[in-house]
Structure formats: C-alpha cells, structure tokens
Amino acid sequence: MRAAxxxxxxxxxxxxxxxxxxxxxxxxxxxKFYLRIPLHVPGHSGIFWMALLLIGVGIVHRPGAxxxxxxxxxxxxxxxxxxxxxxLIGLKYFAPGLVMDVMWITFxxxxxxxxxxxxxxxxxxxxxxxxxYVIGLLAGIxxxxxxxxxxxxATSHLVFGALGGWVGSIVVxxxxxxGVIDRRPPSPQxxxxxx
Amino acid sequence: MLDRLDQQTKRILxxxxxLVLIAGSAWALDLTARKKSERYEVSVTSGxxxxxxxxxxxxxxxxxxxxxxxxxxxxxxALLDVLAAAGVEDFNSVMIYGMGLRDEGQITxxxxxxxxxxxxxxxxxxxxxxxxxxxxxxxxxxxxxxLDVR
Numbered sequence: 001m002r003a004a005x006x007x008x009x010x011x012x013x014x015x016x017x018x019x020x021x022x023x024x025x026x027x028x029x030x031x032k033f034y035l036r037i038p039l040h041v042p043g044h045s046g047i048f049w050m051a052l053l054l055i056g057v058g059i060v061h062r063p064g065a066x067x068x069x070x071x072x073x074x075x076x077x078x079x080x081x082x083x084x085x086x087x088l089i090g091l092k093y094f095a096p097g098l099v100m101d102v103m104w105i106t107f108x109x110x111x112x113x114x115x116x117x118x119x120x121x122x123x124x125x126x127x128x129x130x131x132x133y134v135i136g137l138l139a140g141i142x143x144x145x146x147x148x149x150x151x152x153x154a155t156s157h158l159v160f161g162a163l164g165g166w167v168g169s170i171v172v173x174x175x176x177x178x179g180v181i182d183r184r185p186p187s188p189q190x191x192x193x194x195x
Numbered sequence: 196m197l198d199r200l201d202q203q204t205k206r207i208l209x210x211x212x213x214l215v216l217i218a219g220s221a222w223a224l225d226l227t228a229r230k231k232s233e234r235y236e237v238s239v240t241s242g243x244x245x246x247x248x249x250x251x252x253x254x255x256x257x258x259x260x261x262x263x264x265x266x267x268x269x270x271x272x273a274l275l276d277v278l279a280a281a282g283v284e285d286f287n288s289v290m291i292y293g294m295g296l297r298d299e300g301q302i303t304x305x306x307x308x309x310x311x312x313x314x315x316x317x318x319x320x321x322x323x324x325x326x327x328x329x330x331x332x333x334x335x336x337x338x339x340x341x342l343d344v345r
Contacts, residue, residue: 040267106206119210126217145294145338147228149320154221158214 013068016182017060024056025072028093029080042149043125043157050121050164051171053100058111058172061181063101066124070097088135095131096124112173114166121165122158129157229321237315237323239281239342246344247281254315254323262312262328269316269326274309278344286344291325294338302336315339 013021031048057066074090103120104111111117136146175181238248257272257280278289286306293300302325304313313327324337 040265103210106210107203110203115207119207119214122214123210126214129221130217141294143224144228147224148322148338149225149318150228151218151222151225152319154218158218 011064012062013060013065014182017062017065020056020059021065021068022072024052024059025069025076028052028069028073029076032077033080041156041160042153043129043160046121046125046128046157046160047164047167049128050096050100050124050161051168053096053124054111054117054121054165054168055171055175057100057104058109058168059175059181061109061183063105066097066100066104067094068097070094070100073097088138091135092128092131095127099124099127111169112176114169117165117169117172118162119165121163121168122161125157125161125164126154129153235322237277237339237342239278239283239344241283241344246283249277249280251317251321251323255317260311260314262314262326264326264328265332269314271314271316271323273311274304274313274315274325274327274342275311277315278342281342283344288345290343290345291336291339292341292343293324293336294322294340298333298335298337300336302330302334 028049031052032045035045035048037044037047053066053069056069070093071090074093077093078087078090100120100123103116103123107113107116107120111120133146133150137143172181234250236248236250237254239246254272254277257276259270260273261268261270263269274289274291278284278286288303288305289309290301290303295301308329310327310329313325313330315323316326318324318337320338322338324335325339326335
C-alpha cells in the first residue's frame, strides 16, 4: 500500500483554500452585479461583499487570504464589467481584501467574534469608498465634486460594512462549529534540495 | 488571560477610534466642499447661446413636483417648468448634461418623452438629478449642469 502524499501547498495554501478563495472572489463579483437591493444608499452592497470576504478569510484562516480574494475579484471585475473606472476598478476590490487581512492579523483571526467582525467589515467597506475617492482624484475629477455627499457615504459605508461583518461572523461561527474552518498552522513549504 | 482580553479590547477601541476619525474627516471634507460649491448652477443653452442660468435656490423657488421611482419619492421642479422659466417653449429635444461622476453624464430626451413627471430632483449632495417614471434607474443623470435645447 502506497503512503498518502503530503498535500501540495502554494504560499502555504492548500488546494481547498485556493478553491475557497477563487469561489469567494467569483461570488463577490456576482453578488455586486446581481444581488441588488433597491435601497439607493451608497455602500449598501457592503452587506454581501463584506460578509463574503469575511467568510472567505474566516474559512481559509491564513494571513493573505483577504488580499488574494480582493486581487482575484478585482481581476474578475475588470474582465466582466470595467465600467467608467476601467482597470482602476480592480483597486476597489483589492483594497477591502487588504484591509480585511490587516484586521485578521490585528485581531488574531477572531472573526467569529461579532464585534471584531463588524469592525473588520466596516473598515474594509470604508477602504472601498476611500479607493473610489482616490480613483476619482486620479481621474482628474475636482475634489469639491467628489467630496459632496462624502459624509453620508462614509457613514453608510461604515454601517453596511459592519452589518456585512456581523452576518459574516454568524456564518463563520456556524462553520467553525461544523469543523469547516481549518485552524491548523500552515503546512511547511518543502525544503529545497541541496547538492 | 485578563491581559490578553484587555489588549483585545484596546485594539477594538483603537479600531473604532480610527473609523470614527475617517468618518469625521469625510464629513469635514463634505462640509468644506458644500461651502465652496454654493455656486452650483444649472444652465439652459441652445447651442452656444446661454438662455438662462439657475442656482439651486432659483430651482428651489420653483413649484416642486413629486414622482415615485423604485419606491423612492423624487422631488423637484419639472424639467418643462425649468425650460419655460428660461423662455423655452418649443423644442424638439433636450440634451441633459451632468458631471458624469457616477453615471454616463448625459441623456437626450425628445419632446414627446418629456412629461410633467420628468423632474430635476434635489439630491442630498446639493445638486439636482434628472429622473422620471419612464427613465430607467441606470439612465438617470446626476449632478445636472446643463440643459441644451434643440
């Protein structure tokens, strides 16, 4: 009987983790364009977006997962619907992922805690708004016009991001109980053979 | 254990503080921009000729109408009233130009498409947006700057 081969990892991520990252990235882009709530309040897509991002990072449970999800979803968004922002739309997806990772590291991955998850969701959603603002400035839009309504937008982004984080934390807790979340330390990279 | 809890609480408080600061900065930028953008105007043109220019206050002084779009009440002067105030009675079409920050920034409506329910709705941003029951949500023109009659 042949011994089972050790699972291959890329950047410490198992195949399962990579599949989760790809799926979540696709779901974020799909949710952004198809799950529209007629709320007409800026940042409301954060409910789905931040919930999915948080769930993805929660399941993979490795630093860098959020950045990878953000990067992949950004690439998908550029390919599917670049809109007026062109390739810069990718940054809007990348930034929340990066911030989600920072929050994951800061709070030692405790996305099962509602308070931490809500903060992470709010921070990631406000990162999206900040990126939109910077993209607008880069596109040469006058600061005065971009800043109009920014206060309301920032507040609603925080609220919807926090709601998304809260929803995500509920799912992460349930998944944790069922053992879906792998809390083992990342597998060591195979050492390079020396001559 | 207690130290660890305290550290976690400290981090949470710091994160909350950072988010409040960001939101506060956004409000400060917004309020500063509002003061500077008091000159927001909507002009009515016919080619190169400027027929009239309306400030936000001028538009607010006109009779406000209301329409319901996707469950939201839109309120502002009718496009026809604004054009009439600029002395425009007969026209074939109007090109509505916006700032193009969050939408395509323009739409052309023929005279037949403009009913009394096509409005310049007052937006929370301190600008007006073109809307109407027969105008798709995605086709609205926000932050309207110019109405060019033809």
